[in-house]
Amino acid sequence: MIDAMSPRLILLAPEMILFVAAVAVAIMGLSKNHSIRASLPFVTCAALIASIAAVPMTWTNENAHAANLLLPMLGRFVKPLLAGVGVLLVLLSVGSVDRRLEESVARGRIAFDPQRVVRGEFYAFFLLSVMGAMLLCNAQDLIWLFLAIELVSLPTYIMVAIGGSGNRNQEAAVKYFFLGAMSTAVFLYGFALLYGSTGSLQFLEIRNALAAQSAGSGIDTIAVIGVVLIILGLCFKITAVPMHFYAPDVYEGAPTHVTAFLAFVPKTAGFTALVLILTCVGWTGHTLIDSDGVRIPYMGLPTPIAAILWMIAILTMTLGNIGALLQSSVKRMLAYSSVAHSGYLILGLIAGATAGIEALYFYLLAYGVMTTASFAALAALERRGEEINSFADLAGLRLRHPVMAWMLAISAASLVGMPPFIGFFGKIYLFIAAFEADQFGLVVAAVLNSAVSGLYYLKLAIVPLVAPPSARSEEVTSVPSRWPFIAAVVCGVGTIVLPSIAGLLVDAARKSTQSAPIVSTASQSESPAGVVAGPDSITLKSQ
């Protein structure tokens, strides 16, 4: 046990860095020195970059396998992904937290009061939340999983409340918090049921137990309902039907930089949690090809789970897209778009281990970059000191803020899946994964949804670039900080440049998502060829 601990601890190096940084940032935030307070985002960035650097050094093959993880190499991709997009998210928040207060202090209107500043806390929570998401990669049992998810969630509730100065932040926070708490209870109950059915909290054991059930008389109803509840509970994190209803309000109400955070970090965490849970359960709808080219359908896993995911995917993308059509608020529209993209991402979950997880993570990367680009462009602008929200604010943006207008257009093009932006490749790879799982119907649904999504993404591109300026948009100015601008440009360029290394990224995602080989247990009988029980697919997929 001790032997197993040490590699596990080593694997936690990035989180440790973040934790230390979080503590440091929280303390530094109280400093009277303005420049120290101003340096907080950059300290945060440094920590994140350091954690990226720590990943390849610590997350080696041996360590990962010694840690007895379900998906041993997952962290190698997910952690840098989180930290990398995290850097951009930090940049885009520079200058937003405590802005009024800092301005007042700088003008000497009020004295500095450590009790009223929140910047330190904000970045500390930021780091803790990212850290929680990272920790998910190291999860090997449900307890860890639960704690990590909570570590992701709790700070975000506070970030929504304190991140900005708008009146709507509190409303967003209260909605986010209460509904989040409810969803937590839901998946917690699901954990309990899963535990009850399998008798273990360890992923590997759960997997084995479920495999045994499956090979026997079929998976427990209790387990199925447990998994369903877990999925539903986590749907809140990934803004999927039926738990997505909060998203438009919260995204709209939260400060833009926090919205960007919500759109990526909890979503990544939610998907990672789902990937882990579903890896335990196994993946449905496999098609394997033997040496003779014969297709063997694998109807391994509980039909209900597959069916529910299927339904959730279609409803999520559809409701997201048609909801976005009606919006006049950009952030609200992006919230719906976030919902829709979760729908696409669930395709990856359904497609499963053959190519689905790698597609999912690749798409998360793409989504992170492109959605951050759009939020950053929004965060870089303001109107009379308020963040801009409606399309009317963006009309004719090109004339006064050409770069941001272009970034919005680029991110819209990427989000809609227009080649050659990164979003297109993400989508292609997701579709390929869905094909691998024989989910042709889902691909058609996603394709039709993409077409529908053109209706509103086009607006996001056309309004800033083409529409004549309105009275409202004449008042739009850039925020004092240049960093959101830089973040937007970096993300925008990223959507264009990343496709050129898409092959490398996909490969990295693929390598990171290979699951641990099944530990052969006595209870598992040799399945006859043809219809094979689920877990076998896991071994086969790693070929």
Place this chain on the structure above:
Amino acid sequence: MIPTGSIPQAVIAPELSWIGLALLLPLLAAVGCALCCALRVKGKAAAILTIVALAASFGIILKAYSSYTGPVQVPIFQWLTFQWGTGTFQSFTANCALYIDTLTLYWMLFVTGLGTLITIYASEYMEGECGAGYSRFFFGICIFLFSMGALVMGDNLIMLYLGWEGVGLASYLLIGYDYSRPSAVAAAKKAFIMNRIGDLGLAFGIFMLWANYGTVQYSELFAAMNKGGQSSVDWDVSVIPFLLMLGAFGKSAQIPLFTWLPDAMEGPTPVSALIHAATMVTAGVYLIARMYPFFELHPQALATVAWVGGLTALLAATIGMAQYDIKRVFAYSTISQLGYMFLGLGVGTTFGACYHTLTHAFFKALLFLTAGAIMHGFAGQLDLRKLSGLRHIPGWRIVSWTMLVGCLWLSAFPYTAAFFSKDAILLQALTSVRADFRFLGWLGLFTAALTAYYTFRVWFRVCAGPTHFEPGSEEHHEPTDHHSDGGHDAKATVGAAKSHGAFHPHAPRWAINGVLLILAVGAVVVGVPAYEHVFAHKENWAQQMIAGSSAYQGAGLPGEHSAEPSENHPTVLGMDAHTGLTVVGCTASIGGILIAWYLHLHSRKSADQLRAALLRRWWIRWVPICMENKWYVDEIYHVCFRLPMWLGGQILNFGDRHFLDGVLVDGLAKIPIAVGKVFRPLYGGALQGYAVTMAGGIALVLAWVTWIWLRGFN
């Protein structure tokens, strides 16, 4: 001597490619004219260029004729040729190559010859346009001559089609020469479109030929015909002549596509003479003569041609009787004469048809050119009621007398060339075993009388009688050259001319008079083959020419090589066919002339009285009304075709914009929005509302799982 029994097989003779210069020269001249246009040359360079090129073409054709030994195929360059396999139907060959046989030479001789003459005429006629549209005019002429050459000399049907459409283009450009007149533009458009309809038939005929015989080259097609014309596949071969004749009807202005030709008189008169009388409109005759073996395959096809020709001849003659515009009278006479040619083709005498084409080319060109001279001199005046006694005006005598020659020829006055050519056609019809052909023959004779009447109606009105005239409204040939820009100047001069009060017709000069004389002589000379035959009993040149070509089957003189037994020797009115026809034909011609003399020279009032008398009687009133209104064919076409299509276009346009685009497409885009609105209440904004919705969702999912569970999963 005749017939040879089969179509002579062409030999490939690349060494004769110099004949291609007859095509190339007009084309080069066209380029030159275009350059003149572009450089805004003010002089007559374009005319000189054109005349030289055409004369050279004529020379080349003469040389080719003199050195002619048998049908040849002259490859020039590969045009529309490709293959995708080695089988019969796996290649398509339509090269730019020439097919020279006697029919080709026969046609090309008068096309280039008349072309040259008329261009000389035009060089003077159009001189008022120097610097404005002069070069453009000759550009059109060159394009026409090139296209006509391609049409006649092409080695395959695609070349023919190229020429076919090319002459249509030239016709379009030249009819619409004076483009500021809307009527000219409309006429040009009409000509092109009516021709297009026919062209489509021709195109499908070509497709059908290709589909059946795997080739569109004459030599191969004729070789197939010599073997019996059996197609290698089971397409309906008999459709081919009907499709081809549609093209011919369009180009040669036969029923139902004849209405464009009278309108085409909007073009300058040399154009009317060259294109719309002498050469282009005979392309239909050429096509049928060229493809005659295919028509022979299907008796009903030839009968259709005959009927269409006969009826067109009559119809056009009746209309021609009631027109007052000289050029229009001549235009209808052209249609009528073309009807004779088709009748000839239909009843089986290609010789008659082709010979009539030749004679007609001369006398009709002559007539048009005289009309043009009148128009030229009298400021566009063409109303035969407003001109009289021209032959007494100094400088107009040549015009008047050459016009008389043309009129006599057109009336088929006994022992003129046209008399013989028409005789050949009618004789064949009257001696036919088919009763309907004999009927058409009598119809043709009746039409001949009408023709004589309306022809001399013109001459007696215009050239004979007391001298008086009213100038026309156009005055674009003032010696002072004001043609720099636009119509304003022209209008101003018209006003000035009218205010002067005194109008002096300016008589034609050498180019016009010379050409008229040459043409008059030519009209006489083309009678030589017939005279040779009738008087010297020598071999008929025209017949020889036809017999050596693909139209050999109808090349014999009617009655001479009749395949029928002698006891069935045909008779006309109880006399020998020849004699009977001569008698009846002479009677018809002279009778028509006499009536015209009475009504239009002796007592001109009686013509009006006759008309008034006819109009008074309700049961006969429709005849003059319909004749004067061209039997309302244009109106009928307008109501039957143009109007429905225009309405259809409007409806479709409206439907396209408001239904297909407005309802279906935009409606499709609105569906997701409408669905989105359905879900809108779910995002009400109340915290507990969301909680309820979420809980409801969870409950639904759990219920669903339970349902699946009850059904038994795994």
Place this chain on the structure above:
Amino acid sequence: MPISTDILLIWISILFPIATALIVAIGPAKSARWTALAGTMVSLAALTMFAWNFPAWHNAEHFPNTVGASWIPNAGITFAVGFDTVSLLLALLSAFLMPLCIVGSFSAITERTKEYYGWFLVLGASIILAFAARDAILFYIGYEFTLVPMTLIIAVYGGTERRIAATKMFLYTFLGSMFMLAAILYVGWEHRLAAGVWDFDIDTLTKTAIRLPSSNQYWLFAAFIVGFAVKVPLFPLHTWLPLAHDQAPTAGSVILASAMLKLGTYGNYRFALPMAPAGGADLMSFVAILAIIAIIYASLICWVQTDAKKLIAYSSVAHLGLCMLGLFALNPVGAEGAVFYMVNHGLSTGALFLCIGMFYERYHTKDTDLVGGLAKRMPVWASFMVLFTLASIGLPGLNGFIGEFLCLGGTFIAEHDGKTGYPGVLGPWYAIVAGLGLIFAAMYLLILLGKLVWGPLREPHGESAHAGVGHANSSTRLPRDLSFREIAILTPLAIACIWLGFQPKPMLDAIAPCAEKMLANYPKEVERYMAESTTAPLASLRVKTTDESRDE
């Protein structure tokens, strides 16, 4: 992957305009047009050099026939580029038109010039990429990305309804191409199943697709045809086009009509027909009927159009209907004609749009009821207009004729009796109805000519022919008739139109093997027909058993 000169030339022709676009974007606005012109000229030069040494003019193979650099190996996506004759011709056409369009925009585009030229360059590159791609995804990238610059060009520089037009064009074609993408992915998946790896090489996919069972091929074909039919556009999916053309700036219209629409027909040539022979053979009559409806329908609409540009736009619908008909005659004659027609439609319609644009710049109206008789004012323009109209009508001796004639001829003989060795259910009646389109084309185009060029001079009130009045910018003052620049734009097109009319042979020879190769899998469909239809007209040809055809 060896980087040969040929590949380098292709990539230069694609990437150089993009690089130029960047230079234009950051450079001064004054020199933008010349920089852009240089960029397109280099692109054209590179392509021409490539074509000069193109060894595959007569063998229907792709060249360079090397494996492209891998892009996303797991998904089998590569950077493979190469041309066969058809794609090279179309790419050359696009590259040829780009400089003309750039020069044609000198006076029309007076504001936001940098963006305009930048997008134009990107558009050109994107089109060439689509034609050059040998990888289906790469094709899709080029195909789809054309929408972005085109949408912006229309939405920014278009007429009064430009945003609606741009939006409609984008969404409509985007929806269509989604189907196409699904079809490409599906074939990729079938390849994955058969070979175990993902590969999007078009030739490989074709080999995979033709082995699919007929029912799958139907669906495949349907998805492709829906995708490409929007782009072509085929009735009834055409409604975006007239609006887009109407609103687009001149050069945008030219590229839209001449190059972008060709992507649709090219897509059919490259994907729909070769990949799904069973679908193509069985659904050919369906597509052909739509094409014929398009011809008649659009022609009738043209007849009543008073907007010159819309008229040409609808005429594009009609003409491309004929092109599609030729393509779906499924025999080499029709295919040859269709491909030839693609190029020629690009030339003549593009030229017509340029002509219309030139008079629009002078009179600021396209309404033929307001302006007319311009032969008086602008004889040079009128000459060009007449020439291109005649080319568009399909006058023999000009380029349009050959394509039209072969398309109709191909349709005519596409009757299923085994004569041509290709399946066919069309035949004379189809051709005759479609042929009415030729008459209609003559009608509406001559009506246009009659109004616009001939007739008494009509000019809108207050608009003298001395243009530049409407422009605040005096640098765009235009002469009454065409300027030297405008003549220089139209002359190459005129030469091309006449040259191809008289000398089509080299191009026909070059296309023929490609047309044959595209249809290579169709002859065996004849046998399937024979086997399936008990009432086949020629029972004697039914001697071959079905098994033979299946075992291919």
Place this chain on the structure above:
Amino acid sequence: MNQELASGFTIAANASIAVALAISALLFVIGLVGFLCRRNMIIMFLCTELMFQGAALAMIAFARLRMDVSGQVFVIFILTVAAAEAALALGLVVLLYRKRETLSADAWSELGES
């Protein structure tokens, strides 16, 4: 149905565990219903705590059933997290109360589709 279930879940065999599970479900549902019905934010939060405890109780019951201690360990963590959430909730509620002088959740419904 499932044999293992049948063996492990009959009320006769493990009545007390079944009762515990039933109570846990009841707790969860009561919490949920309370959460949906009550407008007072503090009570709403307490209801979510109730749901948490329902899950915790189920965990304990299963731990007992499986004779496995890890479930109970999990419960300790659940309690901890619940406490953390409670702290957070109180802070938030106080903040909100200061703004609007009310504890009703309905006071916070400006956002949303109108």
